[in-house]
Amino acid sequence: MASPARSLQHTPSGARRPGGPGQLAGRTVSRVGFGAMQLERLAGDRKAAVALLRRTVELGIDHIDTAQFYGHGFVNDVLREAIRPEDDVMVVSKVGAAPDPDGPLPLRLAQRPEQLRAGVEDNLAALGLEQIPLVNLRRADNGPGLRAEGDQVVDLDDQLAVMTALRDEGKIGAIGLSSVTLDGLRRALPTGIACVQNAYSLLTRDDEDMLRLCLAEGIAWVPYFPLGSAFDGLPKVSDEPAVSAAARDLAVTPAQVGLAWLLSHAPNLLLIPGTADPDHLEANVDAGAVTLDEATVAALDAVPPRRGDITLG
Numbered sequence: 001m002a003s004p005a006r007s008l009q010h011t012p013s014g015a016r017r018p019g020g021p022g023q024l025a026g027r028t029v030s031r032v033g034f035g036a037m038q039l040e041r042l043a044g045d046r047k048a049a050v051a052l053l054r055r056t057v058e059l060g061i062d063h064i065d066t067a068q069f070y071g072h073g074f075v076n077d078v079l080r081e082a083i084r085p086e087d088d089v090m091v092v093s094k095v096g097a098a099p100d101p102d103g104p105l106p107l108r109l110a111q112r113p114e115q116l117r118a119g120v121e122d123n124l125a126a127l128g129l130e131q132i133p134l135v136n137l138r139r140a141d142n143g144p145g146l147r148a149e150g151d152q153v154v155d156l157d158d159q160l161a162v163m164t165a166l167r168d169e170g171k172i173g174a175i176g177l178s179s180v181t182l183d184g185l186r187r188a189l190p191t192g193i194a195c196v197q198n199a200y201s202l203l204t205r206d207d208e209d210m211l212r213l214c215l216a217e218g219i220a221w222v223p224y225f226p227l228g229s230a231f232d233g234l235p236k237v238s239d240e241p242a243v244s245a246a247a248r249d250l251a252v253t254p255a256q257v258g259l260a261w262l263l264s265h266a267p268n269l270l271l272i273p274g275t276a277d278p279d280h281l282e283a284n285v286d287a288g289a290v291t292l293d294e295a296t297v298a299a300l301d302a303v304p305p306r307r308g309d310i311t312l313g
Contacts, residue, residue, distance in 0.1 A: 040071030
């Protein structure tokens with residue numbers, strides 16, 4: 001029988017956990033997970049999408065982040081095919097948006113309580129699950145993306161009421177929040193929040209107070225855009241000179257430095273970098289083994305965060 005230490009450092013299949021073990025909704029998962037959104041790029045090559053997901057399991061990833069609106073359902077459909085019960089992978093989804101293929105952006109908000117319930121039901125059916133272990137409520141308060149207008153302006157308490165009901169019914173195991181403000185998180189704490197997903201990176205650290213609150217409350221911090229993005233106000237971490245210098249010293253890539261800094265920054269921080277490329281997947285996993293010494297961490301911590309308008313629509 002494996003020792004307790006080994007059982008934490010390895011997945012049930014025996015793969016070593018990239019980034020080591022972390023906690024998510026009361027479960028031990030690898031700190032380097034996988035964001036499945038970019039799998040929609042493989043919609044024309046389903047075999048490659050399945051193979052990439054099988055590779056995530058082989059590499060020790062047991063936390064996959066998805067949504068029914070990714071690829072208009074393709075991503076969840078391929079997850080259902082590729083991920084097996086014996087893999088013991090924690091599949092996390094989100095609600096609060098829906099596909100809008102004819103709109104100015106590929107998404108539209110779906111914030112009303114009945115839309116949140118329908119979103120959970122759609123995820124359950126597509127994934128072939130009786131319960132989704134964790135569902136994140138995507139708000140429209142913070143970060144890049146659309147802002148709510150008209151009937152999509154919904155009070156957080158009304159949304160939490162339906163999410164709590166879905167949890168009580170056993171359709172979801174835990175509730176998370178995405179694109180939320182510090183005030184919103186504080187309001188939601190009595191509900192029992194397991195996860196916060198906000199835009200956050202070495203260069204985008206406006207939510208530092210929220211991260212510390214999550215740490216104090218035992219809430220996982222799962223940043224999206226952990227390396228920045230093309231959105232205005234979300235600069236790319238790999239373009240930062242201090243990151244490039246650290247990468248040269250360590251003989252790794254700037255992206256791996258950016259991910260390693262996040263893992264070193266807070267123990268409740270979990271990564272879900274996404275890709276549709278097998279080599280990039282392995283590079284993200286390898287970032288979990290990059291060790292930053294005190295001098296490097298100090299140099300990276302000293303990089304000033306950058307602010308900007310990150311609202312679209």
